[in-house]
Amino acid sequence: MAKPFTTPSFQRFEMFIMRVLLALVIWDIFPGAISFREQPAPSGLAHFLDLTFLSEPGALRLPRILLFLALALYCSGCLLWIALPVILILTAAVGSLANSQGAITHSTQLPVLVIFAQCVWYLYDALRNRLRKSPAPQDARLQANRTAAFIAQQAVVSAYVVTALSKIFTSGLVGWISDARYFPLQLVKTARMDYYNTLTLPDPPDGVLAPVLPFLQALFTSSTALTRLFLASGLFLELCAFLALIGRRWNFFYGALLIVFHLTVSAVMDLHFQYNIYLLAIFLLNIPYWISRPFSSQKA
Amino acid sequence: MPAYNLEPNPVTRLPSSIKSVFGRFPLAALLALVVLCLALKENYPFSHFPMYSSFTDFTFYVYLTDAEGDPIPTETITYIRTGKIKKIFDSELKTLSKDLDKRKRELTPADKEDAGLLVLRWYYNNAPSASRPRLDALGALELHQVDIVVADGEIVEKPSQRIARLELPPSPPQEG
Numbered sequence: 181m182a183k184p185f186t187t188p189s190f191q192r193f194e195m196f197i198m199r200v201l202l203a204l205v206i207w208d209i210f211p212g213a214i215s216f217r218e219q220p221a222p223s224g225l226a227h228f229l230d231l232t233f234l235s236e237p238g239a240l241r242l243p244r245i246l247l248f249l250a251l252a253l254y255c256s257g258c259l260l261w262i263a264l265p266v267i268l269i270l271t272a273a274v275g276s277l278a279n280s281q282g283a284i285t286h287s288t289q290l291p292v293l294v295i296f297a298q299c300v301w302y303l304y305d306a307l308r309n310r311l312r313k314s315p316a317p318q319d320a321r322l323q324a325n326r327t328a329a330f331i332a333q334q335a336v337v338s339a340y341v342v343t344a345l346s347k348i349f350t351s352g353l354v355g356w357i358s359d360a361r362y363f364p365l366q367l368v369k370t371a372r373m374d375y376y377n378t379l380t381l382p383d384p385p386d387g388v389l390a391p392v393l394p395f396l397q398a399l400f401t402s403s404t405a406l407t408r409l410f411l412a413s414g415l416f417l418e419l420c421a422f423l424a425l426i427g428r429r430w431n432f433f434y435g436a437l438l439i440v441f442h443l444t445v446s447a448v449m450d451l452h453f454q455y456n457i458y459l460l461a462i463f464l465l466n467i468p469y470w471i472s473r474p475f476s477s478q479k480a
Numbered sequence: 481m482p483a484y485n486l487e488p489n490p491v492t493r494l495p496s497s498i499k500s501v502f503g504r505f506p507l508a509a510l511l512a513l514v515v516l517c518l519a520l521k522e523n524y525p526f527s528h529f530p531m532y533s534s535f536t537d538f539t540f541y542v543y544l545t546d547a548e549g550d551p552i553p554t555e556t557i558t559y560i561r562t563g564k565i566k567k568i569f570d571s572e573l574k575t576l577s578k579d580l581d582k583r584k585r586e587l588t589p590a591d592k593e594d595a596g597l598l599v600l601r602w603y604y605n606n607a608p609s610a611s612r613p614r615l616d617a618l619g620a621l622e623l624h625q626v627d628i629v630v631a632d633g634e635i636v637e638k639p640s641q642r643i644a645r646l647e648l649p650p651s652p653p654q655e656g
Contacts, residue, residue, distance in 0.1 A: 185506050215559075215608045221571065224524035276524045281602070283567030284522050292525035293517075297509055331509045338513035343529040345518060350533035362535040365628050368635055369541045372626070373562040376543035377555035401635075422510060 184426045187330040191476070192322070194469050195329050196257065201462045202294065202332070203251040205455060206267060209275075209288045210247055213240060216277055223284065224276035225269075231277040243270050257325065261306035264299035271295060290339050291455050294463075297335040298328050333425060333463045339456070340421035340438065347415060360411040361404035370450050382450075400448070417441055424464055435464025537630040538585045542566045542643075544603070547619035549642075557614055558607040569599045569623070585627065589641050596623040596644025604646065616649040 182188065190198075214235045219226045233239055247270050253263035271292045279285065305324045309316045316324070347356045374382060400407050417437060424434030439460050446452045461467070505511070520526040542565055545551050555561045572595035577584045580591060600621050607615060615621070622645045627638040 187506065216606050218602070218605060220602070223522055224526075227523070272525055279522070279524045281564070281568060281606070282571045283564040284527070285564070286527055286529055286531060289525045289527045289529075293513065296525055297513060301509075330506075334507060334510035335513055338510050338517065339527075339529060341510070341514050342517040342527075343531075345514070346528045346530045347533040349518075350530065351535075356534070359535040362537050362630065365537070365539045365630065365635060366532070366535070368628055368637070369539050372541045372637075373543075373566060376541075376551060376562045377553060379551060379553040379556070422507065425507065425510070 182427055187323075187326050188428055188431075190326045190329045191469070191472070192325075193472070194466060195325050196255075197468045198329055198332070198462055198466075199257065200255050201458070202291065203255050205291050205458050205462075206271060206295065207247070207251060209291055209455060210244065210271060211240065211274060211278075212244070213237075214274060214277060216281055219277060219280035221280055221282040222276075223279040225272050226276045226280040229273075231273055231280070234274060234277055240274070243273075246270065260298075260302040260328075264295060264302055268292070268295050268299045287453065287455060290336065290459055293339065294332045294335045294459065297331045301328050301331050329463070330425075333431065336456075336459050336463050337421045337424050340418040344415055344419035344421075348419075353415075356415065357408050357412045360408045363407055363411060364401045367400060367449065374450050414441060414445075428466075428469070431464045431466060432470065435460045435466075439465070538627065540566075540625050540627045542569055542623055542625050544600075545622045545624060547622075547648075549622065552618065552621075554603075558603070558611045560603060560607065565599060565603060565623075568602060569595060569625075572598060585629075589625075589643055592625070592643050594644075597646060599623055600644055600646040601650075604648065604650065612649075618648055620648055621646045 217232055217235050219230070219232055225231060234243075246266060250263045250266035250270075253259055254267060271288075275288055275292055278288075302324075305328075350356075351359060371382075399410070421434065421438065424430055424438070439457055442453050442457050442460075517526050518528050521528045521530075541562070543551050543562060544554050544565070554565065573584050573587060573592065576591060576595055577587060580587070582591070600623055604612075604615060604621065623643045624640045625643050626640045629636055629638065
């Protein structure tokens with residue numbers, strides 16, 4: 181059995197599928213057009229550049245072509261030290277402009293954070309190979325790709341640890357759990373704002389959580405003790421997310437737990453983190469590995 | 481027999497030292513990203529993900545109306561959700577409450593009028609061009625706020641307050 185918290189022996193096909201799926205996510209988050217003509221509260225690259233030119237008609241046509249080419253290169257696994265910086269700059273530019281409006285949204289940070297982490301790794305790897313003055317052996321390239329996939333897993337997990345630490349630093353562990361009794365106010369606020377988006381009442385809940393949703397909402401509004409217990413378990417799930425990196429089985433089960441957590445938040449609070457769910461599925465659930473496992477000589 | 485220099489090259493020593501860091505601390509990337517996200521806060525793609533990091537017995541929501549005070553479906557018209565409008569208004573109120581040395585819940589509608597106008601202008605200016613005629617036809621945009629508080633253990637929604645009104649289409653800036 182592999183040592184805990186070490187780079188898993190990802191197979192080439194696993195890493196290829198991870199790259200293709202992440203490329204699809206990145207393509208999906210990149211908009212066809214942006215309507216923001218101001219950046220009143222600069223974030224990220226907007227601190228250094230006026231990015232509002234990206235809202236001009238047709239301004240994203242060339243960046244989309246460049247992104248497509250870079251993503252194709254990324255999927256192929258070749259010249260990643262060129263492909264990843266291009267992907268990073270383009271996604272960070274549009275994400276920075278969207279988040280420079282004085283209202284931060286947290287839907288697309290995680291995929292771009294994974295790109296950032298892999299970008300740093302492959303730039304370091306390219307520098308290392310250049311200093312070596314000879315082509316990297318095949319084994320070394322495979323190991324570098326495995327490390328990149330492990331770094332992507334760490335980037336995904338880092339978001340959950342950071343979320344938990346932010347809560348603890350802001351309110352204190354005990355304080356946050358104690359104040360969780362006010363959580364039902366947020367449910368009312370979210371429901372009202374959702375109504376004013378379209379002036380239509382929400383559709384009846386659907387999906388896997390539909391049967392338990394009325395029970396959960398009644399629980400939150402009727403019992404402060406149970407609300408605290410429920411929210412505290414979510415906080416500890418986030419704080420201990422690094423446990424997902426112990427090994428293959430932990431990847432799968434902790435990834436599945438975090439997906440259930442997101443689906444619950446989505447159903448109860450109408451807060452949808454679809455890209456987080458995609459990344460958890462790509463890098464932690466890693467279904468292709470579990471499908472291939474019975475046919476592989478290499479086990480977890 | 482040739483003499484070999486067994487001292488490692490200082491340049492090639494760098495990568496091996498980084499490699500050994502990753503070897504000894506396999507979660508170095510996790511640690512580095514956690515520190516970066518907490519230190520850089522909201523600087524895309526970094527974030528300290530502060531949502532719901534504190535709960536209080538007070539919150540509020542906002543909605544927009546037309547000139548007659550009838551609510552409009554903000555997202556249907558412009559693709560901009562009320563959540564975004566509320567966040568922008570909220571960040572303005574944070575600045576205002578510091579400047580006036582008042583808690584957010586103590587700010588009066590008059591205190592908040594300029595912040596409300598700023599939000600309405602942002603909404604109009606950043607709406608897709610195709611949405612402008614529909615917005616102009618409304619005659620005016622109003623921002624309304626509803627406070628949600630806990631009173632006697634019950635969640636109570638206070639009466640709606642009109643914060644600001646922007647006549648549409650906005651008059652062009654005055655010359656000179």
